[in-house]
Amino acid sequence: MRKAIAAVMLAILVLGATACGRPSGEGSDGLKTVKVGLIGARSGASAALGQYLDAAVAAFRHMNETGGLGGYRFEVELRDDETNPTKAAELTRELIYKEQVVAIIGPTNTSNAVVMVPIVTEARVPLIVPVATGTQIVENSFAEAKGDPSWVFSVTVTDDVQAERMARYAKEHGLTRPAILHDDTAYGNDGAQQLTKALAAVGITPVAVISHNMSSPDLTPFVLKAREAGADSLMLWSLGHDQAQAAKARAKLGWDVPLIGCTSLQTSNFRSLAGPAAEGGLSIWPKGHVRINPNSNAVPPRIQQAYDIYFKYYGGDAKTIPLDTWGSGAFVYDAAMIVAQAVAAVGPDREKIRDYIETQPLTNLASRDEIRFSREKHTVYTADDLTMVIVQDGKLVELDD
Amino acid sequence: MSLGFLLQLVFTGLTMGSIYALVAIGYNLIYATTGIINFSQGELVMMGGMVGLAAVTALGLPPHLAILVSLAVVSVLALAVYRIAWQPLSRRQSGGSRLGWILSTIGIGIVIQNVAMLLWGKEFHPLPALVPDGNLRLGELVINSVQAFVLLAAILLAVLTELLLNYTFLGKAFKATSFNAEAAAYMGINTPAMVGFSFALAGALAALAGFLVSPLTFASSVLGLIVGLKGFGAAVLGGLGSNRGAMVGGLILGVMEIISGTFITAGFRDITAFLLIILVLVMRPQGLLGQPVTEKA
Numbered sequence: 001m002r003k004a005i006a007a008v009m010l011a012i013l014v015l016g017a018t019a020c021g022r023p024s025g026e027g028s029d030g031l032k033t034v035k036v037g038l039i040g041a042r043s044g045a046s047a048a049l050g051q052y053l054d055a056a057v058a059a060f061r062h063m064n065e066t067g068g069l070g071g072y073r074f075e076v077e078l079r080d081d082e083t084n085p086t087k088a089a090e091l092t093r094e095l096i097y098k099e100q101v102v103a104i105i106g107p108t109n110t111s112n113a114v115v116m117v118p119i120v121t122e123a124r125v126p127l128i129v130p131v132a133t134g135t136q137i138v139e140n141s142f143a144e145a146k147g148d149p150s151w152v153f154s155v156t157v158t159d160d161v162q163a164e165r166m167a168r169y170a171k172e173h174g175l176t177r178p179a180i181l182h183d184d185t186a187y188g189n190d191g192a193q194q195l196t197k198a199l200a201a202v203g204i205t206p207v208a209v210i211s212h213n214m215s216s217p218d219l220t221p222f223v224l225k226a227r228e229a230g231a232d233s234l235m236l237w238s239l240g241h242d243q244a245q246a247a248k249a250r251a252k253l254g255w256d257v258p259l260i261g262c263t264s265l266q267t268s269n270f271r272s273l274a275g276p277a278a279e280g281g282l283s284i285w286p287k288g289h290v291r292i293n294p295n296s297n298a299v300p301p302r303i304q305q306a307y308d309i310y311f312k313y314y315g316g317d318a319k320t321i322p323l324d325t326w327g328s329g330a331f332v333y334d335a336a337m338i339v340a341q342a343v344a345a346v347g348p349d350r351e352k353i354r355d356y357i358e359t360q361p362l363t364n365l366a367s368r369d370e371i372r373f374s375r376e377k378h379t380v381y382t383a384d385d386l387t388m389v390i391v392q393d394g395k396l397v398e399l400d401d
Numbered sequence: 402m403s404l405g406f407l408l409q410l411v412f413t414g415l416t417m418g419s420i421y422a423l424v425a426i427g428y429n430l431i432y433a434t435t436g437i438i439n440f441s442q443g444e445l446v447m448m449g450g451m452v453g454l455a456a457v458t459a460l461g462l463p464p465h466l467a468i469l470v471s472l473a474v475v476s477v478l479a480l481a482v483y484r485i486a487w488q489p490l491s492r493r494q495s496g497g498s499r500l501g502w503i504l505s506t507i508g509i510g511i512v513i514q515n516v517a518m519l520l521w522g523k524e525f526h527p528l529p530a531l532v533p534d535g536n537l538r539l540g541e542l543v544i545n546s547v548q549a550f551v552l553l554a555a556i557l558l559a560v561l562t563e564l565l566l567n568y569t570f571l572g573k574a575f576k577a578t579s580f581n582a583e584a585a586a587y588m589g590i591n592t593p594a595m596v597g598f599s600f601a602l603a604g605a606l607a608a609l610a611g612f613l614v615s616p617l618t619f620a621s622s623v624l625g626l627i628v629g630l631k632g633f634g635a636a637v638l639g640g641l642g643s644n645r646g647a648m649v650g651g652l653i654l655g656v657m658e659i660i661s662g663t664f665i666t667a668g669f670r671d672i673t674a675f676l677l678i679i680l681v682l683v684m685r686p687q688g689l690l691g692q693p694v695t696e697k698a
Contacts, residue, residue, distance in 0.1 A: 043518075043522060043523045043524075044523050047523055047524045048524065082523075184667060184668065211666065211667050212662075212667040213667050213668065213670065215525075215623075216667075217417070217614075217617070217618035217624075217627070218413065218417060218617060218618065220409070220413045221410055221413060221659050221662060221663040222663070224406055224409050224410065224413075224663070225406075225663055227406075228403065228406045241525050241619065244619075245619075251534075251536075252536065252543070252545040252547075252548065253409070253536075253543050253545075254538065254543050269524065269525065272526075272527055273525060273526075273527050273619055275527060276534075
C-alpha cells in the first residue's frame with residue numbers, strides 16, 4: 001500500500017514537473033524568469049543554418065534589456081545538434097527534462113525535427129519550427145498527437161508550398177522536362193516527393209529524379225545523369241553546400257539550363273561556395289520579406305526593425321548575416337516573439353502557451369503583421385505568398401515575374 | 402547512354418582518383434621506412450586545404466604562394482607526427498606491443514582534426530584554384546580546366562616522387578633504409594633522418610593533394626577521414642609499398658566509385674569501392690602491382 005502511495009506521489013511530481021516549465025524565480029527587478037530552449041545546427045554540414053538562431057537570442061536579450069515582457073525575463077538555453085538527429089533527440093530531452101524549458105524553438109534540419117516531434121509531443125512541450133522546412137514535421141505532429149492538439153507549429157515556408165511555387169514557375173516558363181536532384185536525407189527525400197507531386201499537379205513529369213549523398217565532394221556524375229536524361233532545367237532540393245556543388249558541376253559541364261533550388265539556394269554559403277556558378281540561380285521566398293525588391297529598393301519596416309535588433313548584438317563581425325540572406329533569421333525572430341507573447345499572456349504553463357499560440361492572433365513579428373494558427377492549421381505560408389528570387393551580381397533579388 | 406556521358410564520368414573519376422593516388426603514395430612512403438600505416442595521413446590532406454585557405458584569407462596570399470605555405474606547414478606537421486606518434490614507440494618496439502602505432506597515429510589524427518575544427522569550424526569553405534576556371538569542349542567531352550589541372554598535377558607529382566626516389570642520392574639512401582635499415586646505418590646512412598624524410602615527403606604530398614582538391618570539394622575540417630580512407634583503399638588495391646600500384650589503385654578506385662554511384666545508387670558509391678578492394682585482396686592479397694611477401698618459418 002505504501003509503495004502504491006509512493007508511486008502515485010512520484011507520478012504526480014513527475015507530471016507536475018513536465019506540465020510546467022521550471023518554476024519562475026523572481027529577480028530583484030521584479031521580473032520572473034522563464035527558460036526557452038533553442039536548438040539547431042551550429043556546426044556540421046548545415047552549420048550556416050544554425051547561425052540564424054542568433055536572431056532569437058537577440059530578440060530575447062533585447063526584451064530582457066528593455067524591461068522584459070508581461071513581467072517575464074527570458075533565459076535562453078541554446079544547444080548545438082551538430083546536424084545530427086541522434087544528438088538532436090538527446091538535447092531535446094535535456095532541454096525538456098533537465099532545463100525545464102517552457103517551449104523550444106528549432107531545429108534547423110528536417111531530419112532532426114522529425115526525431116524531435118515524438119519527444120515534444122510525449123512531453124507536451126510546444127515546438128516552434130522556424131528553419132527546418134519538411135512538410136512531414138507538422139504532418140507527423142498531428143499523427144503523433146492521435147486526435148489531440150498538435151504541439152508543433154511551423155513559421156517557415158514548408159516544402160509542399162515551396163514545391164508548388166517552383167512547379168508553377170516551371171509551368172509558366174515552359175520547362176516541361178525538369179530533372180530533380182536531391183540529397184538522400186529526410187529533407188531531400190521529402191522535397192523531391194513534394195516537387196514531383198506539385199509538378200504532376202501542373203501536368204509536368206520530371207525526366208529524372210536523382211538522389212545523392214549529403215555533403216558530396218563532387219556532384220558532376222549526378223548532374224551529368226540529368227543532362228543525359230534530356231532535362232531542360234535542374235531543380236535542386238538539398239542544403240547550400242550541395243546546391244553549390246550542383247551549380248559548379250553544371251558550370252564545369254558548360255550546361256546552360258535554368259537552376260531552380262529550394263530555399264537553401266539562398267543561404268550565404270551557396271553563393272560563397274559556388275562563386276560565379278551561382279549567378280542566375282533561382283529560388284522562392286515570401287514576397288515583401290528580406291529580399292530587396294528592385295522597384296522599392298527597400299524592405300518592410302518591421303523586418304528592418306527586427307534586423308536592427310539582431311545587428312545590435314551580432315553585427316559587425318565576420319559571422320554577421322547580411323539582411324538580404326537573413327530570411328530564416330526573420331522566421332527565428334518571429335518564433336521568439338510568438339513564445340514571448342504567449343508567455344507574457346498566460347505564464348510559463350506549457351499547455352496554456354500551446355493553446356494561446358493556436359488560438360490567438362500573434363503580432364509584433366518580423367515577417368508578417370500577424371500570424372493566425374488554428375486547430376487544423378499549424379503552418380503560415382501558401383504558394384500565393386511566394387515570389388521567385390534570383391542571384392544577380394552575387395546578390396539575391398526578387399524577380400518581378 | 403552516350404559515349405560522351407561515359408567519357409565524362411571517367412574523366413571525373415580520374416580526377417578524384419588521382420588525389421587518392423597521391424594520398425596512397427604518402428602511405429607508401431612511410432610504410433617503406435617504418436612498416437607502419439600512418440592513419441593520420443587523411444588529416445594531413447585536410448590540413449593542406451585548410452592551411453592554404455588560411456594563407457589566402459588571413460594572409461591575403463595568391464593561391465600559388467598559399468600552396469607553398471601549406472606545403473611548408475604540413476610537412477613540419479608530418480614531422481611532428483613522426484616525433485610524437487612514431488619515434489617514441491619505435492624505440493620500444495622490442496618490448497611491449499607492436500601495435501601501439503595504430504592507436505598513436507589514429508590518435509594524433511583525431512587531435513589534428515579537432516584542432517582544425519576549433520580553428521575553422523566544420524563548415525565548407527571555397528578555396529581558389531591555381532588555374533582559372535574554364536571549359537574546353539572535345540566532341541561530347543567537356544574538359545574543365547581545374548579538373549584537368551588536378552589530374553595532370555597529381556600525375557606529375559607521382560612521377561616526380563618516383564624520380565626522386567630512384568635517381569637521386571637522397572632517394573637511394575631512402576630506399577636503402579626501407580630495404581634494410583640496419584645495413585643502411587652500417588653504410589653511414591642516417592636512417593632516423595631518412596624516416597623523418599619519409600614523413601616530411603608524405604606530408605608534402607598530402608599538402609599538395611589537399612590544396613589541389615579543395616577547389617573541387619571545398620576545404621573543410623571534416624574532409625580528412627573520407628580522403629584518408631579512400632587513399633588507404635587505393636594503396637591496398639594497388640599493392641602496399643608500390644607507388645605505381647598506388648597510382649593505378651587510386652585511378653581505378655576513383656572511376657569505380659563514380660560509375661557505381663551513378664549506375665546503382667549514390668549510397669553504393671563508397672560500398673562498391675570498398676567491395677572492390679576486398680575482392681582484390683581475396684584474389685590477390687599483395688594488391689594489383691605489389692610483390693608477394695613470404696615469411697620464413
